Amino acid sequence: MYLGSLTPVPEAQADVDLLATLIRYDALEAAANRAQLLTIGWGSAALFLLLAVLTGKYAVLLPLAVAMPLGMLGALRVNTIRRAKLAQRLTAAGCTPVRDEEGRERYVRPVPHVA
Numbered sequence: 001m002y003l004g005s006l007t008p009v010p011e012a013q014a015d016v017d018l019l020a021t022l023i024r025y026d027a028l029e030a031a032a033n034r035a036q037l038l039t040i041g042w043g044s045a046a047l048f049l050l051l052a053v054l055t056g057k058y059a060v061l062l063p064l065a066v067a068m069p070l071g072m073l074g075a076l077r078v079n080t081i082r083r084a085k086l087a088q089r090l091t092a093a094g095c096t097p098v099r100d101e102e103g104r105e106r107y108v109r110p111v112p113h114v115a
Contacts, residue, residue, distance in 0.1 A: 018093050022107060025086045029104055032079040041072030 008016040045065045052061035087097070087107070095107040 018090075018095075018109065021086055021089055021093070022095070022109070025083060025090060025107060028079055028083045028086070029106075032076060032083070034076060037072045037076055038069075041069035044068040 045068050048061045048065035048068065052058050052065065055061070090107045091097070094110040096110070098106055098108050100106050
């Protein structure tokens, strides 16, 4: 890093990019909790259906009851595509996929060779 800055020097830019990719991959893993997103989607659909029955505002609440699960499924799909692209980038950089103690897939950076 340059003195007094968060800008990496040109020699370190590749390592900083690799670390950023590793962080993004792990963050998308945490954000893509399939069970949680599906629970939110279906739970909100049930809530909107219940509200539609109770209030009689079917024109507003029924489209929301359909849109919420579709939105959650779309978010899962987009997240899967993004993680696949990041995994491809990490593999090309020489990182190795491993499973941690909790069963999550993570990537380990290659060990630099000291001459």
